[in-house]
Amino acid sequence: MTDFAQLPLSPALLQALASLDYTAMTPVQAASLPPMLAGRDVTAQARTGSGKTAAFGLALLSRVDPAAAGVQSLVLCPTRELADQVARELRRLGRLMPNLKVSVFCGGVPLRPHLASLVHPPAVVVGTPGRIQELMDEGALRLDALRVAVLDEADRMLDMGFADAIAGILGQAPADRQTLLFSATFPEGIAALGARFQREPERIVVEDEAAAIEQRFYEVEPPRKADAIALLLGDLAPPSALVFCNTRRDVQQLCDALQDRGFAALALHGDLDQRDRDEVLVRFANGSCSVLVATDVAARGIDIAGLPVVVSHGLASDADIHTHRIGRTGRAGQPGLALALVANEERRRIIPIEERLGQAARFERIDLSRKPARPRPPAMQTLVIDAGRTDKLRPGDVVGALTGPGGLEVGAIGKIAGYPTRTYVAIERSQAQKAMDRLRTGKVKGRSVRVRKLG
Structure with a gap:
């Protein structure tokens, strides 16, 4: 059947x-x-x-x-x-x-x-x-x-x-x-x-579909891991990537390092309040954030269709956690790529992962003397409208306010996420200012609204 x-x-x-x-x-x-x-x-x-x-x-x-x-x-x-x-x-x-x-x-x-x-x-x-x-x-x-x-x-x-x-x-x-x-x-x-x-x-x-996921391992010591990730992401230039860290401190430090190198990166960990957490997830899901750096617990429930790359900043503490990490990519039969940086002190963790793979992990070299490629900006920009479901504002209302004579093409509008008191809308980056001006000077569902860029 x-x-x-x-x-x-x-x-x-x-x-x-x-x-x-x-x-x-x-x-x-x-x-x-x-x-x-x-x-x-x-x-x-x-x-x-x-x-x-x-x-x-x-x-x-x-x-x-x-x-x-x-x-x-x-x-x-x-x-x-x-x-x-x-x-x-x-x-x-x-x-x-x-x-x-x-x-x-x-x-x-x-x-x-x-x-x-x-x-x-x-x-x-x-x-x-x-x-x-x-x-x-x-x-x-x-x-x-x-x-x-x-x-x-x-x-x-x-x-x-x-x-x-x-x-x-x-x-x-x-x-x-x-x-x-x-x-x-x-x-x-x-x-x-x-x-x-x-x-x-x-x-x-159900047989593990991880065969659709290519796994690569790199020997990198902690002081150079941010450099290595910047190089890998610069070479691959994926539209989005999820990077796992083992601690909240590592998450924030790596996110700061990637931002310093020009990446549109955001951090997701347990110290964020709920609104900040919501906004991080909205921006990653709608394509206005290219790199999400997260702890394993914070990343539970993230479901981004077509996520091409997952990176482990540090090797997971056991094979089950590693399986959950790489399971974020290669979904629904699509190819996926999982990269893992392994320090010398983490080598013992590779054994149960190799047992799960049924073969020895394939380690590749990375030339840390190179400069990373300049990261491309995200395709989208998120706008925040200070009205939401409690105001009976629906996605169709937002689309109607943005399109029409002199407005945006429908194709320039990305995902719209509604919350009780606010609405997030993704706009093609080149059209973001035009969308801002249209929302500020026009009406949404018959009334004026406040709108701002997020990030």
Whole structure:
């Protein structure tokens, strides 16, 4: 079975799939959807970007009755970014289901709005274990009507210390629920989690697609790593690259060094407040930032389609983390390139990675005496409009204000990201000032707005 049309899905879900041009299933979808739609518990091992969100999304939506009361499906994720991504996909898949309410509950924001929204419980809840447990402790979130529980990126949740929170949450859910567990790797803790909370789960392992990713290793000592990365990125000139560091300090130092060398680089780590974090991710996703430097935890949930290059500033502490890193590129059958800088003291870490590769790591030389090529500026520039969803400002309103007689061509407008009080719009760099002038002197949805360049 390879086509979604062959699955026992509702007309609303099949129509939504057709409108999204989802026809052929990915390997993880083809393997996991039949048992999930049959009501079986499933433990699936598949790398990030393999289509797992649509797989469990269709399974849980097929069991949702928007007319019924209570929370019917719950998806637990390790980070807010992944939770937001999952919720967006569920809303896309369920766009034709009447009155479907999908809510996201994650930490880092005040609890009060979440408590207020649960006065009318959604059919589907997506969130991080800490905030979900907090809402349950407050008595605001009940799982009496739960039909499906999903643990997404379960290995990362265990790594982040969420085991007790997960146990507390599932311990209050009906015993006859369906439990779906998705993980990119399968450490011992995942097996224990499945044994505790699942009923005779079907185990599905999708062959690692990392063969589409070319891996290169370079011997570079710490004092020259920034120089090496500048050279590599200068030679490759990718439109975007994600660079992983092992510590927050390394992230900031490397980001500063790349900026000094002319790269449009931004840092992503745990010391950023939520607004700064949102803006970094928006700029990387819309092409107005070329290089994102991040810690592993901070980068969880980042899903950039067509990301061509991933770089490890320092080798990951174990093979599973390395697998997660390189899984950010080479998605959906596209080729990817993963580069790793390895200091002498890190050489012992290469052994489990080589075992995972099934061959010796191929080390290449890099001439650090060369000067790096001058980096090209990003193709896009981000503008910030000080109005958002609470002002009922929609992407179509922004496009309408920018186009028309004397305005921009639609092709000059990139991604538009709406937040409650602000909207970010990517504009071709050569057209950014024209867009600024048009928004400042004209009207957006019939009123004047404040607008500024970001970065």
